[in-house]
Amino acid sequence: MKPDSEIGRGDTARPVLSVRDLTVQVATGEGGKTVLDHLSFDLQPGETLALAGESGSGKSMTALAIMGLLPRPMARITEGSILLGDQDLVGLNDKRYRDIRARRISMIFQEPMTSLNPLMTVERQLCEVLLEHRMCTRNEAPARALKLLRDLRLTDPEQRMKQYPHELSGGMRQRVMIAIALACEPEILIADEPTTALDVTVQAEILDLIRLMQKEHGTAVLMITHDMGVVAEMADRVIIMREGKPEETAPVEQIFDAPRSAYARQLLAAVPRLGHAPERSVKDSAKKLVEVDDLSVRFNVTGGIFNRTVARLHAVEGVSFEIRAGETLALVGESGSGKSTIGKALLGLVPWDGSVRIDGTQTRGMSRRAMRPVLRDIQMVFQDPGASLDSRMTVGEQVVEPLKVHQLASGSELTDRAEFLFQRVGLSNDMLSRYPHEFSGGQRQRVCIARALSLSPKVIVADESVSALDVSVQAQVLDLLQELQDADGLSYLFISHDMAVVDQVADRVMVLRLGQVMEEGPREAVLHDPRHHYTRRLLSAVPVPDPSRTRALLPPAPDAQSPVLALGESFQRVRLETVAGSHRVATGT
């Protein structure tokens, strides 16, 4: 590898951070395993350097090593140096490190809920950082905290100061986290997947904010992400990492226009892009497999000493759709839009009102026992393949468990079925007797798909089924789903927050917001000619993996009706108006 300075931007300024030959080893049962292998880079003042790569590439390890937060005694730095100015951080003791953290290098994490203390108000958490690093006196602290919140464009900063983390939305929490990180005006901000847990629109706002803060304070940002769209939007330079080794280091334009390493090319090819989706054949004549009419799901909110119902959460209100054989309907929307709830209602996993017909059978009011034969026609694949497999059972047993439950096979037939299913999803038969933890994320999701296929269903509800996977694995799983559809004429209800993925797989798209349909229609119409402002907002927030395109600043979100209503109140429904053909848009919002 060439030294960084040759391919940098030619800045003559001294780097604020200079990492040389950083090597980190993790202790395992079989001895030390190198998770970071001779990584070198320079971070210039005011620039954004992105560390991009898939899971296991060592990008988070780099951040932890710089912060001196490697999990001890499991992981340790075996070689190399981390120079902050003239000071080498490797081997620095805890006390000295504390002076550096927050003051000179700050870090924000992926999950803002878990990195804030749930028992302390925003004000106390901000003041704590300020006082700990002696940035001001005790009397000045509240005023400085308030100013920080104001700088980060939080609405109602005075009120936010008195609130606890659980009272804030995900985006607000991440803003508070950034406020805490920037409280001591550090030279370097390390952002470890800062927007991965957030909705796209919130992600766009947070990215805008980080850029703005960087411009105002001249902070150098080390951005750690798996999302090439975020890389394109934020980075000046990029290091593509793979299995602990830097594969390619280059300015962002070069990475996207002319990647030199094979791996970078492969990674970029796997990234789904809006508007680059393959054509899909029209299946209008096929039979209707799922017919949903006026579906509503409401959860009771209880309170008081006697746990009486005091209010109602309208998770889904008056949603109607149908899915034909061999067709994919995509549900898109932000968190809380009710898209997963609709999927669960189809399988009878949540109580619902309205009408749902699965292959002609009305399932309203069915008990779990009565639902059983229906479940042979409709199955579900969940988001997190690790959590949806039982860690104490071999994958082989789990794949054929539905057959046992429905008493469709027994004895040696089960093994034959398991082998057949494993072949279909591209896993080898000698893996059948292994446990889930011995598989990678992508393989686990294949196991889950095999399990869903075991009953030979006609419809599969895929609830964010590829969201937790790396892009290259995601592409493979999407291909698998497409193959299965082509071979068996499976129908999918594809639930996702990722517009680019939806563009790849869907025949028709429904955009949901707070439990109601905002826009629905053929994929081309909804995604390429959006009529509703909410759809447009969602689409414009998607980061584009192309550094030459700059995304316009997102307009502020319009206010919406709260989905939690008191018992007597009636929910104000939107009306859908036909634009053209089956393309329909909500009016009055």
Next chain:
Amino acid sequence: MSDAQTLRPKSQSRFIVVISELMRRPRAAFGMAVIMVMVFGAVFAPLIMPHDPFEQSFDGLDLMGGPLPPGGDYLLGTDLLGRDLASRLILGTRTSLIIGLVANGIAVILGASVGIAAGFFGGWTAAILMRFTDLMMAFPALLLAIVLAAIFQPSLMIVALVIAMVNWVQMSRVIYTETRSLAEREFIQVQRAIGSSSLRILGKHLLPHLLSSIVVFGTLGISTTVLLEATLSFLGVGVQPPMPSWGNIIFENQTYFSTAPWLVFIPGLLIVLLALAFNLVGDALRDILDPTLKGRHG
């Protein structure tokens, strides 16, 4: 390859696998050995007792009428009435093992069942079961035991039942909380989506995950139950004298602790050893039964 066994982790009998795994771990093997020796002692007590445990021998007292220290004719010394301590301890193993295993076993099964049922079904079932558990918790355990033991004719089995009745509540609390969080997990949701019956979800998917807590909590309960039996014996509602148990040997002699310490220390040591042995085996069992921990034992 065409039999159903290939889906299972190993084709050998599960039981043999677990036992051989246990024997490979030194600490677990030690625990097993201790338990085996005690079971052996309890079963063959009449054959290995050096003296009659009930005989109040004149030779068993010194010139001042005090008990004899360990050594000499009486290996572990004698008690205040001149009875051979070693023989009484061997016979007492029967009582203590039965109390430790039966009483604790009933408490574990009852507590775990109530906890799982309340945690899994929730709603009214949980409200009724858990409020009843709270009620039992609030009630002074010893008083309840005395009342129950006084109503029924004191016998070993009644004592075991009484102890079980006051000891299941903690277990049910722990298991209830854990079941509730497990029931929310995605792999249980998947089972509902597949159409599994509640019984299948409980037995095949919840129970294996709860097993480690049950085993750990269950082994911890053994020493508590052995001591509770001693308390009851001391109060006259437990095992009736002159029948020995480790607990009542301690209680009979605790006032002479400074002059005859062996009378308290040796049975105390045995109780600790029993609890420790079960704990070691329980710990190892938990690791062996969890496939994600395979090959990580130190």
